[in-house]
Amino acid sequence: MAALVMGALTQSAHGAGPTTTWGVGEGHPPARADLSPAQRRLMARRAAEVRALRDALTQAVGTPRPSDIRTGHIQIQGRIAGLRVLETQELPDGRCRAVVEVTLPVEAGRQRPDPIGEVLTDYLQSRSDLLRSRQKCVARQAQLEGELGEATASIRQSVAAALKACQFDLTVIDWALADLEAKTVNRLPGPTTTSGPSI
Numbered sequence: 226m227a228a229l230v231m232g233a234l235t236q237s238a239h240g241a242g243p244t245t246t247w248g249v250g251e252g253h254p255p256a257r258a259d260l261s262p263a264q265r266r267l268m269a270r271r272a273a274e275v276r277a278l279r280d281a282l283t284q285a286v287g288t289p290r291p292s293d294i295r296t297g298h299i300q301i302q303g304r305i306a307g308l309r310v311l312e313t314q315e316l317p318d319g320r321c322r323a324v325v326e327v328t329l330p331v332e333a334g335r336q337r338p339d340p341i342g343e344v345l346t347d348y349l350q351s352r353s354d355l356l357r358s359r360q361k362c363v364a365r366q367a368q369l370e371g372e373l374g375e376a377t378a379s380i381r382q383s384v385a386a387a388l389k390a391c392q393f394d395l396t397v398i399d400w401a402l403a404d405l406e407a408k409t410v411n412r413l414p415g416p417t418t419t420s421g422p423s424i
Contacts, residue, residue: 244329246285250276252321270313273323281327306330341413348409359398366391
């Protein structure tokens with residue numbers, strides 16, 4: 226079963242300033258005969274730094290580390306304000322270990338409001354409330370129609386009045402649903418147009 230974890234660089238809840246995280250990574254030298262020992266060491270160091278950066282970013286986003294996912298991949302989008310290699314250590318078996326410090330910019334942590342999500346959430350909540358009321362009115366209308374057919378002359382007038390009121394409520398709810406649809410469409414942002422490069 227493949228796992229796809231996507232995230233955006235986010236800041237901690239306090240949001241007072243830039244957020245700094247640290248990551249540790251290890252790099253293995255490539256087993257290539259055409260490379261010199263110095264080139265293999267440099268490539269192992271680079272791999273360690275890249276993996277340490279990935280480790281720091283997955284901590285910042287709160288996604289699982291790639292080593293914890295058996296299949297699939299992690300995709301992280303965003304930008305960083307600073308990257309500093311704190312330590313690089315060559316291990317006896319040829320591997321390299323790196324520790325990096327990553328700083329996220331202040332604006333990366335500010336959650337931009339999602340106008341479409343907010344509008345749709347409001348719409349779905351209002352619509353579900355109206356549909357629930359409509360369902361109750363439909364059930365009440367069916368009950369009153371049944372009672373009206375069996376009612377004696379003495380109570381027939383009161384049942385008919387209750388049925389009329391129920392039908393009026395249904396009309397109002399249907400009007401409110403149509404109004405909600407129209408207002409939701411007006412609240413949604415229009416399509417964005419992107420102009421291509423001029424030739």
